[in-house]
Amino acid sequence: xxDHDSDAADRDGPRTGSVRGLVTxxxxxxxxxxxxxxxxxxxxxxxxxxxxxxxxxxLDGCAVTLVAAEAxxxxxxxxxxxxxxxxxxRNVVVEGFGAGMDDLLDATVAVGGAMLRPxxxxxxxxxxxxxxxxxxxxxxxxxxxxxxCDVIEPGRVAVGDSVAVAEPxxxxxxxxxxxxxxxxxxxxxxxxxxxxxxxxxxxxxHRFGSHGE
Numbered sequence: 001x002x003d004h005d006s007d008a009a010d011r012d013g014p015r016t017g018s019v020r021g022l023v024t025x026x027x028x029x030x031x032x033x034x035x036x037x038x039x040x041x042x043x044x045x046x047x048x049x050x051x052x053x054x055x056x057x058x059l060d061g062c063a064v065t066l067v068a069a070e071a072x073x074x075x076x077x078x079x080x081x082x083x084x085x086x087x088x089x090r091n092v093v094v095e096g097f098g099a100g101m102d103d104l105l106d107a108t109v110a111v112g113g114a115m116l117r118p119x120x121x122x123x124x125x126x127x128x129x130x131x132x133x134x135x136x137x138x139x140x141x142x143x144x145x146x147x148x149c150d151v152i153e154p155g156r157v158a159v160g161d162s163v164a165v166a167e168p169x170x171x172x173x174x175x176x177x178x179x180x181x182x183x184x185x186x187x188x189x190x191x192x193x194x195x196x197x198x199x200x201x202x203x204x205x206h207r208f209g210s211h212g213e
Contacts, residue, residue, distance in 0.1 A: 017096020032086030062148035069095035071144035106169035113155030
């Protein structure tokens with residue numbers, strides 16, 4: 001770990017979470033299937049409709065979709081709609097990054113044995129609500145409907161696997177570097193000021209004959 005990574009972790013805390021659930025559906029409109037483990041391929045989740053070219057929104061499809069466990073918990077508390085059966089129709093339920101997970105956008109995220117890059121939000125639609133048979137679901141998922149991901153490295157993912165930010169998004173990384181540079185500059189200014197005071201004192205002593213001490 002670099003000094004920058006260590007400082008960022010100290011300020012923000014470790015960016016880690018876990019996989020709470022995995023969901024696939026074999027074709028458009030098919031009931032969601034809860035999985036204990038899946039293989040993520042370069043073009044999507046093995047056995048899922050979008051990898052098979054069977055998704056309803058295929059032209060705007062995502063290789064892998066994430067949704068926050070915290071969002072699903074909040075929806076259950078707010079509306080009574082329990083989505084633990086996978087009716088949200090997102091592939092990976094992630095716990096530990098908050099309900100919106102916007103901090104993960106454009107970062108490289110290690111999910112089990114795979115590396116994913118969330119690229120945009122995945123807003124809910126009336127079709128999800130219709131398939132779920134839960135009135136108000138689309139509205140409940142608004143602003144927390146999950147994220148679309150590209151596959152950076154394929155791999156196996158299982159329930160309980162760790163989730164961690166392997167590389168922050170470029171904007172956050174740049175901001176952290178700028179913060180570190182400002183801190184170094186501030187430390188340098190303080191050091192320079194105290195050094196100047198010591199030098200000033202030694203000059204005064206020299207003028208008054210204290211050099212022999």
